[in-house]
Every structure is written in C-alpha cells, then in structure tokens.
Amino acid sequence: DNQVTQSPSSLSASVGDRVTITCRTSQYTDIYVNWYQQRPGKAPNLLIYGGTTLQSGVPSRFSGTATGTEFTLTISSLQPADFATYYCQQSYRNRLTFGGGTKLEIK
Amino acid sequence: EVQLVQSGAEVKKPGESLKISCQASGYRFSRYWIGWVRQTPGKSLEWMGIIYPGDSDRRYSPSFQGQVFISADTSINTVYLQWSSLEASDTAMYYCVRIINFNSGTNTGATFDPWGQGTPVTVVS
Numbered sequence: 001d002n003q004v005t006q007s008p009s010s011l012s013a014s015v016g017d018r019v020t021i022t023c024r025t026s027q028y029t030d031i032y033v034n035w036y037q038q039r040p041g042k043a044p045n046l047l048i049y050g051g052t053t054l055q056s057g058v059p060s061r062f063s064g065t066a067t068g069t070e071f072t073l074t075i076s077s078l079q080p081a082d083f084a085t086y087y088c089q090q091s092y093r094n095r096l097t098f099g100g101g102t103k104l105e106i107k
Numbered sequence: 108e109v110q111l112v113q114s115g116a117e118v119k120k121p122g123e124s125l126k127i128s129c130q131a132s133g134y135r136f137s138r139y140w141i142g143w144v145r146q147t148p149g150k151s152l153e154w155m156g157i158i159y160p161g162d163s164d165r166r167y168s169p170s171f172q173g174q175v176f177i178s179a180d181t182s183i184n185t186v187y188l189q190w191s192s193l194e195a196s197d198t199a200m201y202y203c204v205r206i207i208n209f210n211s212g213t214n215t216g217a218t219f220d221p222w223g224q225g226t227p228v229t230v231v232s
Contacts, residue, residue, distance in 0.1 A: 043222035096154040
C-alpha cells in the first residue's frame, strides 16, 4: 500500500493564526516526506524536504515534524500570501505519492 | 538560477499523438533526474515518471507505465513527454520537475524542485 492520507482537506483560518496540516503514510518507516505550496494558477513550490528541513528562501514561520509515519507542516503565524493549497509527498522505494491536498482559506 | 521552461498549451483530439517539452537551464542537465507530474482539474498531483539524462535510465509510475514515454536530449537540455494515442482522460496540466535528494540505489529521497510553469493539455473531440 502506497497511500498518503493528508488532513484536513480544507481549513479556514485568519491572518496571524497557527495552523497544522498532517500527513500519515503507510506502516513503513524510513519514508522521506516533502511539503509543497501551490498558489492558484501557479506551479507547486517546495517548502520542506526530508520531513523537517526548510528549503532555502522559505520563511521560518514554516516548519515540519516527523514522528514515525506521521508528518506535520505548521505555519506559526499565517500571512496573506500563505492562503494556498498544500501537498505532502512521500518518497519510498519506487513510490512517489502525493497527499490529496489541504486548501487553506481565509476565515 | 535553475529554470524549467515548458512548451505551450495543446488542444488535441482523441487518438492523436502528442509530444510536449521542457528545457532546463542553470544546472548540469545530465547530472540530475528530471520528470513529469500530472494534475487533473480540481485534483491532486500524480507522479508519472522520471529519467536520468546522463544514461537515459527511466523509472515510471505503475499508473503510467506503457501509457507515456519520457525521453531527453542532452544536446539541448530538454526532456520530453509523449503519447502515441491520447484519450479524453489525459486532459490535465503537466508539470516538468527536477529531482533532487534522490538515492537511485534505494529509490528514496526524491524531491521535486523546481517545477516548470506547466503545460495544459486538452483532449476533446
């Protein structure tokens, strides 16, 4: 099974809020997980790789954690530019699978 | 700066063939895996396949194996995605992606960065 379960599928929040998005992989360990942001009409953009490493140029309000098969993306204080769709992506053996996405909307 | 510039939008009929392209710049093209990701309207992302231009080693997602063909031309730093017979279900946005952090021995670590701007493909009769 190569499924990645991402939750929630949508989220309403206000500027300044702290939000967390979760991805759960299958029972395997040693899975590599990345996070991407996609703004409307644009290509996705890498935020975090290897579960916890911030990509160069990405603001420090973004952070990632990895615990076994559970991975989280947290935005500590939402800014207007952060309202977008977020995807996790696992890389395990020959399985490069994306989560279903989380659409983050302004409350 | 690493850049991936894709070919323009396509409108085709079912049964037609198609080849779209992506030209890379700003890095050593032959030294990184590069591939394609599909995004269907209102849906998530699907990895299709990747190629190592240095030796043309290819890896395909089981969902796309036999449905598409990926190739690369190192003389012009360009990767291609082609179909021999399109179907309406191929209507989607296709993104070119460079792969970083990939351990090809264990097939782990694949990270997509950067992404091309996308090529919309519409298949309609």
